[in-house]
Amino acid sequence: GENVEQHxxxxxxxxxxxxVIKCTYSDSASNYFPWYKQELGKGPQLIIDxxxxxxxxxxxxxxxxxxxxxxxxxxxxxxxxxxxxxVYFCAASNTGNQFYFGTGTSLTVIP
Amino acid sequence: GAVVSQHPSRVICxxxxxxKIECRSLDFQATTMFWYRxxxxxxxxxxxxxxxxSKATYEQGVEKDKFLINHxxxxxxxxxxxxxxxxxxxxxxxxATRGLGTDTQYFGPGTRLTVL
Numbered sequence: 001g002e003n004v005e006q007h008x009x010x011x012x013x014x015x016x017x018x019x020v021i022k023c024t025y026s027d028s029a030s031n032y033f034p035w036y037k038q039e040l041g042k043g044p045q046l047i048i049d050x051x052x053x054x055x056x057x058x059x060x061x062x063x064x065x066x067x068x069x070x071x072x073x074x075x076x077x078x079x080x081x082x083x084x085x086x087v088y089f090c091a092a093s094n095t096g097n098q099f100y101f102g103t104g105t106s107l108t109v110i111p
Numbered sequence: 112g113a114v115v116s117q118h119p120s121r122v123i124c125x126x127x128x129x130x131k132i133e134c135r136s137l138d139f140q141a142t143t144m145f146w147y148r149x150x151x152x153x154x155x156x157x158x159x160x161x162x163x164x165s166k167a168t169y170e171q172g173v174e175k176d177k178f179l180i181n182h183x184x185x186x187x188x189x190x191x192x193x194x195x196x197x198x199x200x201x202x203x204x205x206x207a208t209r210g211l212g213t214d215t216q217y218f219g220p221g222t223r224l225t226v227l
Contacts, residue, residue, distance in 0.1 A: 032214050043117075043204050043218040044155070089154060093214050099145075101154045 002027040004092050006102025013080050014110050021105045023090035024072040030092040033073045034099075035064060038087045047088075048075070080109045114138050115207050117219035124195055125227055132190045132222045134205030140185035141207035145216065146178070149202045161188050195226040 003026040013019045023033075031052035036044035050057045050064045050073065057064050061080075066073040077084055090102040114137040124130050134144055143162050147155040159175075161167040161182035169175045177199075179191040188207075192199055202223055206216040 034215065036218070041221070041223070043115075043206075043221045046215065046217065049215065098157065098160070099216060103154050104152075106152075 002030060002092055002094070002100040004090060004100045004102045006090050006105055008105060009103065010106045010108075012108045012110060015080060015082060017080055019075075019077045019080050019084070019107055019109075021075045021088055021090070021107070022072060023074070023092075023102050024070075025092040025100070026071065027092070027094060027100075028068075028071065029094045030100075032093040033064070033066060034091050034093075035062075035075050036089045036091070038089060038104075040086075044089060077107075080107075082109050082111050085109045112138055113207075113209065113215075113217040115141075115205065115217050115219040117205055117222050119222060120220060121223045121225075123225045123227065126196055127194055129191055129193045130195055130224060132192075132203055132205075132224075134188045134190070134207070134219050136186045136207045136217075139207075139209050141188075141209065142185065143208045144182055144188040145206045146180060146188075146190050147204045147206065149204060149221075151202075155204065158190075192224065195224070197226045200224055200226045 006023045034049035037047045038044040048062050050066050061078045063076040088105045091099040093099050116135045118133045146158045158173045159167045159169045161180050163182050163185050167180035182188040204221040206218040
């Protein structure tokens with residue numbers, strides 16, 4: 001089955017700096033890679049996703065890159081703000097609907 | 112949008128009682144719904160996948176007789192924790208997809224279950 005690894009587990013950045021979270025996956029059949037943001041006591045919220053036919057996708061301060069050959073994808077947050085502080089999860093799916101989640105990254109943006 | 116709600120948001124019950132958690136897709140029809148369990152500072156653990164009108168598919172190690180899942184309509188799935196014990200205390204989260212062939216999952220806000 002699929003195995004998704006996520007690094008780092010914790011990340012602290014100064015407000016205004018960039019944050020990068022990386023995930024690797026093992027199943028070359030995976031073709032959908034969403035990123036979720038989870039605030040304390042709440043459910044995960046989809047923030048951006050990418051499919052395997054695209055190498056990069058951007059939405060304002062958030063971008064995701066995908067390297068299919070190396071089987072890794074990354075979340076990039078620029079100009080970080082305190083409200084970006086949360087736990088971020090990556091996931092991989094092969095359109096069988098089942099998601100394989102990473103272990104999460106706790107991001108703290110220091111004002 | 113793609114809004115998923117859960118009810119209740121928090122529940123405290125006594126050991127041995129049963130608790131029902133509802134998951135609703137508010138603005139779309141959800142062919143498939145998923146139930147997850149999340150322990151503090153850990154990732155989401157898939158418990159089961161349910162398709163409207165059919166029996167749920169449980170993940171290995173999840174007791175189907177303890178965690179009863181019903182997906183009676185395209186907008187509602189329920190998870191019933193039967194004969195709850197303190198070790199069942201957890202954060203339960205549901206998610207839903209819009210339909211066959213679409214794989215984006217939209218998550219509910221979660222339900223915090225505490226069993227005394």
